Amino acid sequence: MLKKKEQFMRLIFLFSACTSIIAVFLICIFLFANGIPAISKIGVFNFLLGKNWKPSNALFGILPMILGSIYVTAGAILIGVPIGVLTAMYLSLFCPKKLYRMIKPAIELLAGIPSVVYGFFGLVVLVPFVRNYIGGNGSVMLTASILLGMMILPTIINVSESAIRAVPSNYYEGGRALGASHERSAFFVILPAAKSGVFASIVLGVGRAIGETMAVIMVAGNQARMPKGLLKGVRTLTANIVIEMGYAADLHREALIATAVVLFIFILIINLSFSLLNRKSI
Numbered sequence: 001m002l003k004k005k006e007q008f009m010r011l012i013f014l015f016s017a018c019t020s021i022i023a024v025f026l027i028c029i030f031l032f033a034n035g036i037p038a039i040s041k042i043g044v045f046n047f048l049l050g051k052n053w054k055p056s057n058a059l060f061g062i063l064p065m066i067l068g069s070i071y072v073t074a075g076a077i078l079i080g081v082p083i084g085v086l087t088a089m090y091l092s093l094f095c096p097k098k099l100y101r102m103i104k105p106a107i108e109l110l111a112g113i114p115s116v117v118y119g120f121f122g123l124v125v126l127v128p129f130v131r132n133y134i135g136g137n138g139s140v141m142l143t144a145s146i147l148l149g150m151m152i153l154p155t156i157i158n159v160s161e162s163a164i165r166a167v168p169s170n171y172y173e174g175g176r177a178l179g180a181s182h183e184r185s186a187f188f189v190i191l192p193a194a195k196s197g198v199f200a201s202i203v204l205g206v207g208r209a210i211g212e213t214m215a216v217i218m219v220a221g222n223q224a225r226m227p228k229g230l231l232k233g234v235r236t237l238t239a240n241i242v243i244e245m246g247y248a249a250d251l252h253r254e255a256l257i258a259t260a261v262v263l264f265i266f267i268l269i270i271n272l273s274f275s276l277l278n279r280k281s282i
Contacts, residue, residue, distance in 0.1 A: 053065070055255070075142070144216050210236075
């Protein structure tokens with residue numbers, strides 16, 4: 001009887017493990033089946049390298065949105081990764097227990113805030129701040145990067161903290177035994193030992209940033225043109241899909257699905273690149 005129960009639960013676990021794989025497989029089929037024909041109609045180079053997105057004139061170049069997504073995500077990484085990793089190190093190795101009990105719930109609360117609330121905060125606080133003290137009209141690439149940098153902080157902090165805490169204590173003790181200070185042991189012994197988890201947190205943060213839509217729509221300006229600087233408006237791939245999918249039809253709709261294919265491939269490339277980088281660094 002016990003053996004039958006174990007076999008039954010094994011099948012349940014196997015089904016649960018296969019569900020995510022099946023879901024990804026079905027998504028791939030839908031995207032590629034609907035997006036590839038559109039790319040062939042428009043032309044691969046016209047679609048990927050075209051600088052004009054004007055559906056009314058049958059122009060479907062997504063290069064401005066590709067660059068917009070890359071620039072905004074890169075800005076978010078520059079802001080979020082150093083702050084997130086240093087915060088994780090502080091929480092793991094330096095923070096007093098009483099203060100930790102206050103900071104940790106705040107970070108978890110930050111992770112649970114909906115994207116539209118972040119977008120509203122950016123619209124009310126960040127946009128006027130950038131407009132008044134930095135330049136531009138406020139709804140610009142810089143504002144979107146700052147907001148996304150804030151949004152990826154909980155992911156980077158939580159995953160990096162778990163990775164740092166998972167490092168065996170004898171690493172730290174060995175560093176101290178060799179005469180290193182607490183700070184040197186933290187930065188030159190424990191952090192390198194936790195690099196796999198830190199890389200994983202960066203990957204998750206990049207995925208969150210490049211896939212974010214609502215908050216970016218509210219602060220980025222949504223101008224379908226080539227990015228011209230930090231203080232100019234920009235449109236990302238996700239924003240382009242959400243803004244126009246509601247009224248798109250025929251080739252226009254297919255082009256938006258093809259845009260989702262490009263975004264999907266981007267995420268795959270990012271995950272593969274970080275995986276290869278992580279393997280080389282081990």
